[in-house]
Structures are given as structure tokens and as C-alpha cells.
Amino acid sequence: MAKGLPSLPSDALASYTFAIEIDRTEIAQFSEVSGLASEVDVIELKENTPDGKLVIHKAPGAVKPATITLKRAKNASKALWQWHEAVMQGKLGDARRNGSVILKSYDGSEVARYNFTNAWVSKISTGTLKAGANEVLMEEVSIVTESIERVL
Numbered sequence: 001m002a003k004g005l006p007s008l009p010s011d012a013l014a015s016y017t018f019a020i021e022i023d024r025t026e027i028a029q030f031s032e033v034s035g036l037a038s039e040v041d042v043i044e045l046k047e048n049t050p051d052g053k054l055v056i057h058k059a060p061g062a063v064k065p066a067t068i069t070l071k072r073a074k075n076a077s078k079a080l081w082q083w084h085e086a087v088m089q090g091k092l093g094d095a096r097r098n099g100s101v102i103l104k105s106y107d108g109s110e111v112a113r114y115n116f117t118n119a120w121v122s123k124i125s126t127g128t129l130k131a132g133a134n135e136v137l138m139e140e141v142s143i144v145t146e147s148i149e150r151v152l
Contacts, residue, residue, distance in 0.1 A: 013111065017104040020070065023097050027079075031138075032071040033101055036114055038148065039064040066148040068101065068116065074126055074137040084121035084141075095120040099143075110152065118146035 020027050041061030049055055086095035096118045103112035123142040 011106070013103055014106065017106065017108070019102040019104065020099065021102065022099040029075070030070045030072045033068065035066055035068040036101060036148070037066050039066075063147075065145050066116065067122070068119070068143045068145065068148075070141045070143065072139055072141075074139040080121060080139075080141050081124060084124050087120050087122070092120065112150065113152040114148055114150050116143075116145040116148045119143045 018033060020030055020033065040063050043059045043061040045057040045059065047055055047057070083095060083097070086092075097120070098115070098117050099119060100116070101114045102110055105111045120143065121141055122144045123140075125140045127138040127140075129137070
């Protein structure tokens with residue numbers, strides 16, 4: 001019977017147990033987080049061998065910073081809008097923040113942490129307003145980062 005790597009938990013993580021921190025303050029009530037990604041551009045070098053065959057060499061290029069997307073039910077708080085507004089007013093120094101996306105186990109203990117740096121809100125959008133609808137109004141926030149790393 002196959003065994004996992006030593007000292008790694010064998011239970012899969014549930015996608016609903018997570019938290020978001022901005023500048024070491026946990027912000028709550030997000031229903032969805034996406035964009036936890038790490039990507040490196042690929043540089044291709046094409047050359048011919050002495051006998052005329054095409055050879056393609058691949059090397060790592062620039063690291064692409066992540067864009068994290070948060071979704072939540074729209075509420076009366078203006079905190080995220082004010083963060084975005086600082087960018088629109090050209091106050092990028094005030095707008096850059098550090099944060100984390102924290103994954104938790106079933107008992108609520110932290111099992112993974114993705115730290116991001118120099119992040120700012122590039123986009124806020126509100127769902128469709130529709131008379132007679134029977135659903136919660138959603139808000140989506142895009143946060144661009146300069147770097148992201150998994151630290152736990």
C-alpha cells in the first residue's frame with residue numbers, strides 16, 4: 001500500500017476553511033478567494049543543430065505576480081473602497097499593503113499560509129442590481145501583488 005511523505009497530514013483540506021489578513025488584521029466574511037498562483041514566464045531559444053534539426057531550449061523568465069480575487073456579500077463597509085480610492089488618487093505609497101491567505105484544518109488550526117507583498121486593489125465590482133431578485137448582492141475585489149510565497 002502506498003504511503004504519503006513523512007510528517008505530512010493525510011487529510012485533504014476543505015476549501016471553506018480560510019481567512020484573509022491585511023496588514024496583520026484578519027478581515028472576515030469572504031465567500032470565495034481565487035488567484036493563489038505562482039507562475040514563471042518561459043523563454044524559448046530556437047536554434048539549429050549542425051545537421052539542420054530545430055532544437056528548442058526553454059529557460060525560466062520573469063516571475064508573474066499573482067492577482068488575488070475576493071468575493072463577498074456586499075455590505076455597508078467602505079474599507080475596501082477606500083483602499084481602492086487611494087490608488088485612484090495616486091497615493092500608491094498609502095495603498096500598498098501586505099497580507100496573507102490562510103488555510104485552516106477542520107479544527108481551525110493554521111495549516112498553510114500564503115503571504116503577499118505590496119498589494120493594492122485594482123478593481124472593485126458589484127453584482128447586478130435587479131428589481132424582484134431573490135439573491136444576495138455580491139462584491140468582487142481584485143488585489144494585485146508584487147510577490148506571493150507559501151510560508152507554511
